[in-house]
Amino acid sequence: MKKKSLATVISQKEIAPGIFDMWLKTDIAQDAGAGQFIGVFSPDKSTILPRPISICEVNKAEGALRLVYRIAGKGTAEFSKSVAGDTLEVLGVLGNGYNLEALQGKTVMLMGGGIGIPPMLELAKELFAQNEKLAAEGKDCCKSEIIIVVGYRDSQTFLKEDLEKYGRVVIASEDGSVGTKGNVMNAVAEEDLKADAICSCGPMPMLRAIKKYAEENSIPAYISLEEHMACGVGACLGCVVKTKEIDHHSHVNNARICTDGPVFLADDVEI
Amino acid sequence: MNTEINIAGVTFKNPVTVGSGTFGSGMEYSEFVDLNRLGAVTTKGVANIPWPGNPTPRVTEVYGGMLNAIGLQNPGIDVFCERDLKFLEDYDTKVIVNVCGKSVQDYVDVVERLSDEKRVDLLEINVSCPNVKEGAIAFGQKADALFGITSELKKHAKQPIIMKLSPNVTDITEMARAAEAAGADALSLINTLTGMKIDINRRTFALANKTGGMSGPAIKPIAVRMVYQTAQAVKIPIIGMGGIATAEDAIEFILAGATGVSVGAANFVDPYATIKVIEGIEEYMKKYNVENITDLIGAVH
Incomplete structure (x- = not known):
């Protein structure tokens, strides 16, 4: 409610x-x-x-x-x-968040860029907790492997220590002061990271690169979008994203980021 | 104490409805407010076929309000009837359906499609949206065009029609008189004022559409003035709107001559705003010993 x-x-x-x-x-x-x-x-x-x-x-x-x-x-x-x-x-x-069940048994890359990093912390924490629960139930096979790839502007690596509690953290920085010089995609290439699924939040160019990477590797990428919003509850239709198929609610190729998202399967949206 | 009002033969339990486009069809806000308490739900503009609307950014905040250029995105009349009107069947409130179109024929198609829909109490004709290239405001800025579309729709409409007027005109009373002369049953005013915002850091327009309709508290004095002028010029009832966020705002409009009032952008700021306005009107009536809300209509002197 x-x-x-x-x-x-x-x-x-x-x-x-x-x-x-x-x-x-x-x-x-x-x-x-x-x-x-x-x-x-x-x-x-x-x-x-x-x-x-x-x-x-x-x-x-x-x-x-x-x-x-x-x-x-x-x-x-x-x-x-x-x-x-x-x-x-x-x-x-x-809004709707990430579907944790869909990530069971998978190697998941959590990719955050800039101010898109914060939501990756709760996601890492919940995935980690899901793993603990599955292990307690004797379902080790269903655990997710968590790789956290984060991109910063410089050496101000906020939330790094928090993220390290829940998985392997790989860092990229635009100025090269920490980790791979460049962005999260450069870090994926340099570290030769592989995953079965991606969850991401960050600036649009990064999300576009992730959508492309996921398509090329035939893996699902769940991306979190942002847009200027007014109501936040799905009434004003201010924050829409173009969708590949006709949206079930709008009956045009637009979904509401605030209520249908903000997390979308990258394949479903045109960004 | 009686809060009932009557617009074109339709009795509302109180004068409070919502600005079209700020409330969907009530579904999203039914999580926050009991729709049964509203005088009416005014639904988001609907056309004969689905409209995709404008590119984003579609909304931006400005001092004293906001600009929007949604572009009347809507799912089309068929989905609207099957889903939105069906949803509203469960509520004891009046339903005002806002109708938009690119041509007179588009409007006629929607009005005819709605003629057998029992759930529709009134039609509000959008001839004032500033954010679409064809239709809408094109019919609302010239008195002869407004007269033409109003008289044509009156031939086809089974429900009473409310013409929603634009403030982006030289003389609102000229438009109001044209609509009344053509047979309009009521008027809604004002729609948004065309505005613009520039992002000085990016040196770009804040909205993809460059211009957008301004709403919010800052436009209220303009709206009150226009409602007052219009009330002096025509005999048909007026639903007043433009920056209403509190009961005090709503009462100002009623005193200026509005029979009904709409809460618009304020829903975004406070999803409970409609209920607070209704309760505040009742408190005002108690405080000043007003037996009938209708005694307040146009009571400024």
Whole structure:
């Protein structure tokens, strides 16, 4: 059940220039999963629409959500100033996340670029937990092998230590200061990485390269898209992506990123 | 206390509906609000065939509101009747179907297709969308064109028709009079104001369509003024809209001469906005001892 409610800031800090790490206490955490997002409203009424922010980590026991986001404009700049104890209005949980069951028994590459890295953390965590559960049930054959490929601009490798808890982390950086010089695709080539499936979030050129790579290797790639949104709940039709087939809801070649996505099978969308 | 209003013979339990295109057909927002409480649901513009709409970005925020250039993406009238109208059968609220088209014949096709649909109480004719190249606003900016399409649709429509007017005209009262003279049963105003935003870092237009329709709190004074002027010029009822986010906003429109009011972009800001407006109107009526909401219509002096 989606709702607009008040969340309390547990903590917030800048973990890299312009990138903020915020934990929110909110009961919508109970419904949250990897790949989903929430709308965050700016406390300053000069911006009115919710800002779509991906979920970086879920702590159901504490009823908390972790958001790691980059300041992109006025709205994000405004709520980046919030400190522990402040409240923020949030809308959620929104969108469909990654399908973990479809990844069982596969070698999965989690590929994050820039501010597309944060949702990879919750996904890695959930896949890791799924593996533990399968092992406990004696189904070791169904476990996923987790390779996390992340691309940064420079040596500001935010979330690296968190990601390392759940799988092998391979790094690329644009300036070559850490790992492979270049992007995540350069790292895949340099390290000769192979996978049965890809889950990804990042800038559009990266997602296009992943879609092409997945097609060439005949593997599924689940990519998370972003677009300017107004309602966030599927009503306004502001955030659409072109689809290969006629969409079941719109009856044209457009799907709503906020509700049909944001995670799509790369093969289904024209990006 | 009586909150009922009447538009073209259709009684609404209260004056509050939604701006077309901001609420889908109610399905998405039914998770947030009880649709039974609304005076009416006004559905997203529907054409004779599916329309793909404009390229993205389609929406952007501006100070005091937002710009949109969705381009009337819709699944076409057949899917609309089978899915959206069927969904609305379960609710005790009036249904206003917003109709769009590229040619007069497109509009006629949709209006005729809807003539036997029992769930449709009123038709709202979109002659004011600024974001499509053909049709829509082309019929809403010249009085003779508006007169022509209104009188043609009146020949085919079984339900009362509401003409939705554009504020992007020199004289809104001239358009309102033309629609009334052609037989329109009611008017909706205002649609969005054509605007533009430029991303100075990329030196590009913020919207792929370059221009978009502005909505949100900043347009309210313009809308209130236009509703007031129109109410002085015509006898048919008006559904007022443009920046309504609170009950105070809605009451301003009613005092200016609106019979009904629509909550539009405010749904995006607060999915519960419609209910808050309804409850706030009731509180206002209690506070000022207003027995009938109709006593407030045009009561500014």
